[in-house]
Amino acid sequence: MSIPQSHLDAAKANRHLRGRIAIAGAATYGCGESPGMDDMTLLVRAAHAAVADAGLSMQDIDGLATCSVNSGMWTMPVIEHLGINPTYVDGTMVGGSSFIAHLLPAVRALDAGQCNAVLICYGSAQRSAAFGRKESTAARRFMDPQPYEHPFEPVLPVTAYALAAARHMHEFGTTREQLAEVAVAARGWAQQNPEAFMRDPLSIDDVLKSRRVASPLGVRDCCLVTDGAGAIVLTRADRARDLKQPPIHVLGSATACWNRQISCMPDLTTTAAAQSGPQAFAMAGLSAKDMDMAQLYDAFTINTILFLEDLGFCKKGEGGAFVQNGAIAPGGRLAVNTNGGGLSCVHPGMYGIFTLIEAVRQLRGQAGQRQLTRARTAVCHGNGGTLSSQATAILGTADTV
Amino acid sequence: MQMSAQTHYQAELDAGRFCIQQCPQCSKHVFTPRELCPHCGASPLKWVRPSGLGVVYSTSTIARKPDAGGDYNVALIDLDEGVRMMSRVEDVPPDAVHIGQRVQARVAQRDGRGLVLFHPANADTKVNGSAA
Numbered sequence: 001m002s003i004p005q006s007h008l009d010a011a012k013a014n015r016h017l018r019g020r021i022a023i024a025g026a027a028t029y030g031c032g033e034s035p036g037m038d039d040m041t042l043l044v045r046a047a048h049a050a051v052a053d054a055g056l057s058m059q060d061i062d063g064l065a066t067c068s069v070n071s072g073m074w075t076m077p078v079i080e081h082l083g084i085n086p087t088y089v090d091g092t093m094v095g096g097s098s099f100i101a102h103l104l105p106a107v108r109a110l111d112a113g114q115c116n117a118v119l120i121c122y123g124s125a126q127r128s129a130a131f132g133r134k135e136s137t138a139a140r141r142f143m144d145p146q147p148y149e150h151p152f153e154p155v156l157p158v159t160a161y162a163l164a165a166a167r168h169m170h171e172f173g174t175t176r177e178q179l180a181e182v183a184v185a186a187r188g189w190a191q192q193n194p195e196a197f198m199r200d201p202l203s204i205d206d207v208l209k210s211r212r213v214a215s216p217l218g219v220r221d222c223c224l225v226t227d228g229a230g231a232i233v234l235t236r237a238d239r240a241r242d243l244k245q246p247p248i249h250v251l252g253s254a255t256a257c258w259n260r261q262i263s264c265m266p267d268l269t270t271t272a273a274a275q276s277g278p279q280a281f282a283m284a285g286l287s288a289k290d291m292d293m294a295q296l297y298d299a300f301t302i303n304t305i306l307f308l309e310d311l312g313f314c315k316k317g318e319g320g321a322f323v324q325n326g327a328i329a330p331g332g333r334l335a336v337n338t339n340g341g342g343l344s345c346v347h348p349g350m351y352g353i354f355t356l357i358e359a360v361r362q363l364r365g366q367a368g369q370r371q372l373t374r375a376r377t378a379v380c381h382g383n384g385g386t387l388s389s390q391a392t393a394i395l396g397t398a399d400t401v
Numbered sequence: 402m403q404m405s406a407q408t409h410y411q412a413e414l415d416a417g418r419f420c421i422q423q424c425p426q427c428s429k430h431v432f433t434p435r436e437l438c439p440h441c442g443a444s445p446l447k448w449v450r451p452s453g454l455g456v457v458y459s460t461s462t463i464a465r466k467p468d469a470g471g472d473y474n475v476a477l478i479d480l481d482e483g484v485r486m487m488s489r490v491e492d493v494p495p496d497a498v499h500i501g502q503r504v505q506a507r508v509a510q511r512d513g514r515g516l517v518l519f520h521p522a523n524a525d526t527k528v529n530g531s532a533a
Contacts, residue, residue: 147407148433149487151516154475155463162461163477170459170500214475215462215496263477263487264433268459 003275011254011279019401021107022240022247025054025233026360031346032197034227035128043123044081046229054233055244063088063118065102069349070136088115095384099353100391101255106234123229124348133225149261158222160262160386162214165302167268176216178320180207182301183220183343185329190340192370197226198344221301223342230353248363249401252284252394262386272390273310280392288312292374293335293362295355297383298342307381338370352382359395376400406434414515417508422446432484453506455480462495474498478519492520
């Protein structure tokens with residue numbers, strides 16, 4: 001699917017917003033296993049830590065963007081728990097990409113003076129809570145019916161991604177070994193991240209021999225099921241300069257959605273990242289070759305390959321070859337998912353906000369053992385539903401503005 | 402009684418008939434069932450009987466314990482009418498289903514409801530669910 005010129009023109013119309021808003025605070029909380037916790041508690045603790053990281057207090061927060069898999073009215077109890085009185089509220093729910101999709105509207109609201117500090121936050125205790133992933137999936141069959149898919153018993157989301165992987169292999173000769181490279185690279189990064197949930201050694205052979213879930217994907221092609229929470233704080237760049245942390249600027253951002261059900265996706269080998277990516281890059285005035293890192297929503301190994309292609313790091317169909325021989329592992333040609341990603345670090349149902357937090361840590365030079373030597377620009381990319389929504393953000397340090 | 406597109410589709414299946422929609426304005430076939438043509442916006446769409454012939458666009462074998470019924474197939478089928486649907490290809494082992502395979506629809510009854518399933522097409526297969 002080609003991108004209409006009007007979409008790129010629309011993105012260029014956002015150029016005046018490039019760099020005007022910065023991420024001033026970022027934090028995670030409870031990543032991995034948090035027995036005894038619930039979604040709200042994890043979210044509030046991450047939010048509190050992100051606000052403190054910015055050097056602000058919760059009473060400075062007058063904008064909120066958040067959403068939940070389980071609650072359609074999630075912004076309201078979050079406002080209640082945080083004790084804030086926002087003039088800007090965004091509860092847009094487009095799956096795991098939501099927290100990246102929340103960026104551009106927040107940038108606009110801040111630039112327009114509607115608010116002064118926006119908190120984007122998420123928390124889930126899906127691994128530990130009594131109402132966990134299994135219960136949530138069962139409830140969603142009624143809350144979010146898919147009558148043209150559910151009767152065939154696809155195990156969602158994995159079956160959808162398996163169908164995309166099978167098609168990618170058929171069209172381009174992508175191999176299971178190349179898919180496995182993605183999981184092995186993520187584990188390599190996770191081993192350098194004390195926060196990552198899975199850090200034991202992982203080989204390509206281990207991935208290939210892992211229990212098959214939905215062919216061609218095995219269990220090690222699939223993301224983790226963890227608890228965890230993350231939050232960021234956005235302010236105008238002039239204010240961010242005077243705060244506690246080095247500002248990380250939002251250079252570009254865009255969201256695209258083409259379908260809900262995998263059976264309604266026009267082409268399983270091209271995602272809506274082929275729209276959100278070029279739009280975000282057009283706003284930033286940059287391209288994939290300008291990026292020092294890519295933080296990509298790796299719910300399954302095929303995701304990373306699809307997004308490397310759709311975001312312009314390689315041509316369509318060449319993603320499998322691109323990731324070979326440790327190319328996206330530590331020491332490779334492109335740093336991808338430097339926290340270990342959803343495959344090895346953390347995946348509490350929706351992963352998008354963790355791409356932003358890891359980019360911020362790298363761009364600030366606070367990534368510890370896994371710190372990149374050159375870290376001035378990052379592309380963060382979120383995926384939602386079953387390859388249904390895509391949101392891209394380009395972040396940069398102060399000297400990239 | 403007014404009927405949603407979903408209700409109409411299922412009622413036809415329950416009666417053993419596989420119907421999809423076609424746009425009266427641009428003539429394109431439409432699936433999944435809906436109110437407006439997703440190509441040109443026209444409404445209402447008319448119901449038609451597809452040939453039932455199609456090609457496997459993608460396929461996956463879902464792992465399931467033997468005592469729960471064993472592995473099964475989930476596939477995306479491109480009908481000759483130009484629309485795609487999720488279904489299963491049955492009558493062959495799930496791993497024997499392959500992309501590009503020619504398949505034929507039939508309407509099965511599961512738990513009292515009609516359901517479109519597919520099987521490998523062969524020369525003596527008749528059209529639109531009237532099983533050979």
